[in-house]
Amino acid sequence: MGFLTGEPLALDLINTRAHTPSGVIDALDTAESFESWLAEQGDRLAPLSSPPTAADLAAVRVLRRHVAEAVEQVRQGARPSPDAVEALNRAVRAAPPYPVATWDGARLIADIRRDGDERDRLLARLAEAAVELLTDPDVVKVRGCEGPHCTMRFLPAHPRRRWCSPALCGNRVRVARYHQRHNG
Template sequence: MDVLTGEPLALDLVNTRARTSSGAEYDALARADDCNAWLSAQSGRLTVPEAPLAAADLPAIRQLRGHVEVALAAVRDADPPPIKAVAAINEAMRAAPPYACLEAAGAVLKRGRKRDGTPLTRLLAELAEAATALLTDPDVGKVRGCEAPHCRMLFLPAHPRRRWCSPDLCGNRVRVARYHQRHKTT
């Protein structure tokens, strides 16, 4: 199953847990191959580790996702996020803090940004930073859940009338179901 991407990175992380159209649970972070495919899909806005992640790396990513999900649910409800979730997100950022560096490309110098740490700690730090950006964004209260049955995806609507995570997937399923309901022969 392909996981939808294109929302803020922290929402894409939370949306790695999905439901199929039949209502079955799917977790893109349950298997290393699926996780690496998701990371590849995020390569434009996330520093993908040089080597594929191993199955042993997945529990840490799933744990961070859980903390982000809990904190996001609290913030969306205008409740204080659990201290444990905030601490876990902060710890992930602290494990591989970014630093400025000077990069040379021939005679041209430019300012860059790097992180020390293992590929996993660097990845977790980037995901935690994305979560921090979303959780502190004034628009975080606008995050919605898809209205399609069996869908658990979250999205930040660009338009206030948006109701589905994807108009092509969930939106189309709802419209087709409504059509069949209206034209059902008895």
């Protein structure tokens, strides 16, 4: 579907809704698009055992709004709203992680488990990722794409990064500059 992925999980969540030069995309509009986004996050999020319900999508959209609000405030050096912080904490508390000892056939290993239903576990993991980002000193480096009308957020590995993706907005900006210089 073209979602920007590979950023910290909290930013990937925020980027599930974005205005791009191609139009508005939202991975939380339909169960199918959300399942596609979850599949892209397969190394970080467990897939759901059944298609997400309207209530599941609504809960993730609410969490996304709180995460986006908090990230925007914190990256600008402001205090996040108490409502956003409480929403994150409430989601994490609904399915907190805990270690359990498991015998793997040769030795004891520590596994991380969560109680709660699938939606609670998903929301808890997303909220936990947001807390990790919001408490990381690098959160102030989160940037918005400089592409026209693009609202994607990213954490640049290089300080000169300006676009969500060189293939998306970066290429469009370079092509537009080329045409402006040569057709000026």
